[in-house]
Amino acid sequence: MMRLSALYRYPMKSAAGQLLDSSRVGLLGLQGDRRWMAVDAETGRFLTQRLLAQMTQMNVHWRGEDGVLLTAPNMPELFVAVPTGEDALRGVTVWRDSFRVPDAGDEAAAWVSRFLGRDCRLVYVPEARARQVDSGFGEAGDKVGFADGFPLLLIGQSSLDDLSARVGRELPMLRFRPNLVITGAEPYAEDSWKRIRIGEIEFRVAKGCSRCIMTTLDPATGERSADREPLTTLKTYREREGEVYFGQNLIADGAGELQVGMTVEVLE
Known part of the structure; x- marks a missing residue:
């Protein structure tokens, strides 16, 4: 059974993240995220x-x-x-x-x-001053605050475990700055999802998340990996059309409360 195993909020764009037990979800994603x-x-x-x-x-x-x-x-x-x-x-x-x-x-x-x-x-x-999500991946009225392009990011824990094994050392989830972490799925299962439900909230899976040099920074120290990992390894098997993908961007249809431990259901 798939479950929501972690929630992260980033009140300021690119500053440190905060681990949560629960959060309200609305138009701009988790309450207080990247405002x-x-x-x-x-x-x-x-x-x-x-x-x-x-x-x-x-x-x-x-x-x-x-x-x-x-x-x-x-x-x-x-x-x-x-x-x-x-x-x-x-x-x-x-x-x-x-x-x-x-x-x-x-x-x-x-x-x-x-x-x-x-x-x-x-x-x-x-x-009221939030940006419109790219119309190529969202619908009219979908909004995003100061996040790069979408209000929410999901990563499967199994996907990170697989990447860590390939790199040869354990990588902290915060390198990838997700909002939602899921357990109980196969590695990269999230790549094929189109719609999911967590609790009473349905989410559209908008597109894969393209990754950049930020993933090479240790979130605890700010030091950059001398071997440019995990980007180096990701490029060997997660690159297409010049972009490297890891995780999926989501858009919530409606508002509600998320709590760690909730069941995750794939609708499509």
Whole structure:
């Protein structure tokens, strides 16, 4: 029997993840997931671990609709309130999408800039300002916050176990930053799914997740693998048309509560 074995939330894009026992799921995925983002102060372009490995050491603790608590090594704690509709809007860019979202203020910007060593701003995306999912893989009204392209990512534990065996060492799931982890399926079984149900919520499987250099970063230390693993091994058997795939992007049809241990049913 397949079950939901883990839930992860990433309150800030590319900052550390948090393991959850349960979570509300809505239009933008898990509650509080990737609603905050650091951007270049001049251009508004999104910043990630691809460029700044030290982002692995930033912890952004979700405090509900009130805000987030920022913590990092050798930095004071800072609570940042969710910007209101009266706060200044800032133009930001995530890949090819450019849009305007509330700026979290100068104190938050100074904190993030100090830790990352460059001039940054911290921004927040309200649901009303979320982006439309690529129409080639989603439907009208499907939205995503600051995640790369989709509101949810699923990985089968057996798939990671198989990859770890091929690499020759155990790889932490957080290298791949999923939201949902499934046990009880064959390795890469998720590749063939089109629709699944967990609890009372149905999910569409939108497309495979193409992987990048971020998978070579140790999420605990921020150090990059000298052998470029697991990307090197993934390229030997998970590459097609120049992209390397691992995990599946999901879109929820409706809202509800997810809890670790729930049964997972493949509908199609």
